[in-house]
Structures are given as C-alpha cells and as structure tokens.
Amino acid sequence: MAAMITPGSPVRLVPGTRRRSLNLAILFLVILALLWSLLFHGNIGHGRNVKPDEIRDPFDAIANNTLGFEKIFAISPVQRLDRRDAIVLASSATGFHVDFIDGFVLEEDSAKGLNESKKGVEAFTASRPHANAVQRIVAAGIASALILEDDIDWDINIKMQLKGLALGAQQIPRINSPESNATTDSPYGDSWDVLWIGHCGIKCDGSSPIQLMPHDITAMPSRYLPPYSYDPPAGTGNNVRMACMIEKAACSAAYAITYRASQKILAASTRLTDDDNMDFPDLLSGLCHNGSLECYSSYPSLVGRWKGGRKEYSSDNDQQVVNSPMSHSSGVMYSTLGNIEHILDGECAVRATIDDAIVPELIPDLFEVPHSFLQWTDKRGGHERAL
Structure with missing residues (x-):
C-alpha cells in the first residue's frame, strides 16, 4: 500500500519544473567533469599544454606589413x-610598409678627410647610407630588418617567393646540423644572419645543401637576366629557382640582416681605412665568405631594377624635351611597377615582362609556393628530400 503523506510529514514533493532543472544541472556537471578528465589525461599524454601559437602556420608572418621582419628600410x-614615390607605390600595392633612410650625393670637393680620389668619394657616397641603416638597427635594438635600395622593382608575388626562401632557410641548416630542432618565432628560422634577396650574382657554399624549385614560373629565364658578377650555380636554368647558403654575392639591392649581424657589420666597417676603398656589398660579402655571417640567397635574384622615365630639358629652353626614356623593369618576371596601372585599376591578372613567358598573364591570387626539394651530398653519397 502506498505511503500516506500527512500534514507535518518531513517528505516534500518537488515540483516538476524544479526537478527538470535539477536534472539538467546534474547532467551539465557530469559533462563538464568528463571534458576536464579528457583534457587532463590528454595533457599528461603530451607532456605539456598545447598553446594556440603552436598550431599556427609559421610562415604567416611573411604576409604582414614588414614581410616577417621587424622593419623595412629603403635608402633614398x-x-x-620620384624614386621614393615609386617605392611607396609599389610597397602599398604588395602590402608592406617602408621607412626611409636618407641617402646623399657628396660633392667631390667637400670630401675632406675621406679620400680625395673620385673613386673614394663615390664609394663613400654609395656605402655610407648602408652603414647608417646598420647603425640604426644596432642603436634601436631591431631584431631584423630588410634594407632596400631605391631603384629596385620586385615581383607582385614577392610574399610567396619569400615563403619559398623561408622554407629553405629553415631546412638547409637542419641538414648541416640534424640535432637542431629548435622552434623559432621567425618564419625564416634562427640560423640566418643575412638573407641576400637582391643581388647581381651569388656563389653558393659548396658544402651547403641546395633547395631547388624546378618549375617556378616567376624565375626569370637565364637569357633575360641582367649581367651577373658570378657564373650561375650548377643546376639552374630556365624557370628553375635555387636557394643556398652563399659564400659570396655582388650588389646590395636588397638584403635582410639580424641584430647580431648588424653588430658584426658595424664592427667590421669601423676597422676600414680610407685606403681600403671597399664598398658595402664587398664588406658584406667578405663577412659571408670568411664565416663571420651565415648568409642565404635565392637565384635568380628576387629583386630586380627599375628604370623610371624622367623628362630632361635643354639648358637654353626649359620647354624643349631632350630625352624622355621609357620606364622599364629588369630581372623580375611579374613586375610590380610595370603592372601598377593594372593593379590600381583592379584587374585580376598581371602581365609578364617578357614576351615568351610560360604564363604571359598571371592571377597572383592563384599563385602558390612552387614544389621544392633539397639536394645534398655527404660521406654516404647524394641525397634528395622533398619539402
């Protein structure tokens, strides 16, 4: 027989709505306990907490407005x-920001105490702004900076090209030192001192692995490259791009340096005398060659030259045009400045700078980092590994 509930009985009925709420609360606490248990055991299994930064693509920083470096400087x-206008316009079109460092033209008769020869004056005029940029990096404690000259042009796909170089700059040192597996905040790794991305010739370190991209449509065919100071590295050719550790390079159109490298460069420059007549690219190349700096580069150069058309007038009649050269780019396949009108008009495709390009018109949004692989030789023979 059912128990009787009389007035004053300690047994109370729980209303239906309150009972359902109580059940939901208990269920919520059970689920919360299960989730906590799974996370707890998962963390024990992995040995540490998983941080959001660890699952981020390490190359994403190259897409920022400093291309993965702390600063970008242009010497001008x-x-x-006119050159400053071109640099600002091209960098805005490709999504990065440039700060200027003043270059200067030094009159020969004002070069007192430097070296009164014309060669000495020209060397000082060309090199001192680079030294000023290096000095600024050291003085401000800048972790890394990309330094550009002001008469350059670059491919509209420069960020993807830099991602390809970053892949090599990270992996090549690991072949040389397999025990090195340290993570890094830089998309280019922690091993490099110099990334020489704008040059007129390089010489690869013969003991270094090389990174090959055999089907890079942004690599200018050899017959269209401007004169280079060194022979092409072995294995390069039409639409083949290579990256390697270098022991020499010529020209300083564009290069990235770390804070540590800047200190070494500044120290080396203070030891130069007026009789040395060494320009900045030679100084930097010498530090790469003697092992003071670990230097990497891409072949062909990622940066080319831009010749802007400037109207010149006769001295006796300011309205008479003597020469009006055409603007043109050299050394890059899909010139940013050469395509600037198309870009500003919102067109999807850009044009190649040569008539017989494999892809005469390219939609930059569809371009991805080309497939690449490493090649190296050791005591066991030759090796190859896809990246």
Missing part, C-alpha cells in the same frame, strides 16, 4: 622624390 636621397 631626399632629392629623388
């Missing part, structure tokens, strides 16, 4: 407003 005389 204040008188060359």
Whole structure:
C-alpha cells in the first residue's frame, strides 16, 4: 500500500519544473567533469599544454606589413622624390610598409678627410647610407630588418617567393646540423644572419645543401637576366629557382640582416681605412665568405631594377624635351611597377615582362609556393628530400 503523506510529514514533493532543472544541472556537471578528465589525461599524454601559437602556420608572418621582419628600410636621397614615390607605390600595392633612410650625393670637393680620389668619394657616397641603416638597427635594438635600395622593382608575388626562401632557410641548416630542432618565432628560422634577396650574382657554399624549385614560373629565364658578377650555380636554368647558403654575392639591392649581424657589420666597417676603398656589398660579402655571417640567397635574384622615365630639358629652353626614356623593369618576371596601372585599376591578372613567358598573364591570387626539394651530398653519397 502506498505511503500516506500527512500534514507535518518531513517528505516534500518537488515540483516538476524544479526537478527538470535539477536534472539538467546534474547532467551539465557530469559533462563538464568528463571534458576536464579528457583534457587532463590528454595533457599528461603530451607532456605539456598545447598553446594556440603552436598550431599556427609559421610562415604567416611573411604576409604582414614588414614581410616577417621587424622593419623595412629603403635608402633614398631626399632629392629623388620620384624614386621614393615609386617605392611607396609599389610597397602599398604588395602590402608592406617602408621607412626611409636618407641617402646623399657628396660633392667631390667637400670630401675632406675621406679620400680625395673620385673613386673614394663615390664609394663613400654609395656605402655610407648602408652603414647608417646598420647603425640604426644596432642603436634601436631591431631584431631584423630588410634594407632596400631605391631603384629596385620586385615581383607582385614577392610574399610567396619569400615563403619559398623561408622554407629553405629553415631546412638547409637542419641538414648541416640534424640535432637542431629548435622552434623559432621567425618564419625564416634562427640560423640566418643575412638573407641576400637582391643581388647581381651569388656563389653558393659548396658544402651547403641546395633547395631547388624546378618549375617556378616567376624565375626569370637565364637569357633575360641582367649581367651577373658570378657564373650561375650548377643546376639552374630556365624557370628553375635555387636557394643556398652563399659564400659570396655582388650588389646590395636588397638584403635582410639580424641584430647580431648588424653588430658584426658595424664592427667590421669601423676597422676600414680610407685606403681600403671597399664598398658595402664587398664588406658584406667578405663577412659571408670568411664565416663571420651565415648568409642565404635565392637565384635568380628576387629583386630586380627599375628604370623610371624622367623628362630632361635643354639648358637654353626649359620647354624643349631632350630625352624622355621609357620606364622599364629588369630581372623580375611579374613586375610590380610595370603592372601598377593594372593593379590600381583592379584587374585580376598581371602581365609578364617578357614576351615568351610560360604564363604571359598571371592571377597572383592563384599563385602558390612552387614544389621544392633539397639536394645534398655527404660521406654516404647524394641525397634528395622533398619539402
């Protein structure tokens, strides 16, 4: 027989709505306990907590407005407003920001105490702004900076090209030192001192692995490259791009340096005398060659030259045009400045700078980092590994 509930009985009925709420609360606590248990045991199994940064693509920083470096500087005389305009326009079109460092033109008769020869004056005029940029990096404690000259042009796909170089700059040192597996905050790794991305010739370190991209449509065919100071590295050719550790390079159109490298460069420059007549690219190349700096580069150069058309007038009649050269780019396949009107008009495709390009018109949004692989030789023979 069912128990009787009389007035004053300690037994109370729980209303239906309250009972359902109580059941839901208990269920929620059970689920929460299960989730906590799974996370707890998962963390024990992995030995540490998983941080959000660890699952982020390490190359994403290259897409930022400093291309994965802390700063970007362009060396340009204040008188060359046309070149500054071009640098600002091209960098805005490709999504990065440039700060200027003043270059200058030094009159020969004002070069007192330097070296009164014309060669000495020219070397000082060309090299001192680079030294000023290095000095600024050291003084401000800048972790890394990309330094550009002001008469350059680059491919509209520069960020993807830099991702390809970053892949090699990270992996090549690991072949040389297999025990090195340290993580890094830099998309280019922690091993490099110099990334020489704008040059007129390089010589690869013969003991270094090389990174090959055999089907890079942005690599300018050899017959269209401007004169280089060194022979092409073995294995390069039409639409083949290579990256390697270098022992020599020529020209300083564009290069990235770390804080540590900047200190070494500044120290080396203070030891130069007026009789040395060494320009900045030679100084930097010498530090790569003697092992003071670990230097990497891409062949062909990722940066080319831009020749802007400037109207010149006769001295006796300011309205008579003597020469009006055409603007043109050299050394890059899909020139940013050469395509600037198309870019500003919102067109999807850009044009190649040569008539017989494999892809005469390219939609940059569809371009990805080309397939690449490493090649190296050791005591056991030759090796190859896909990246």
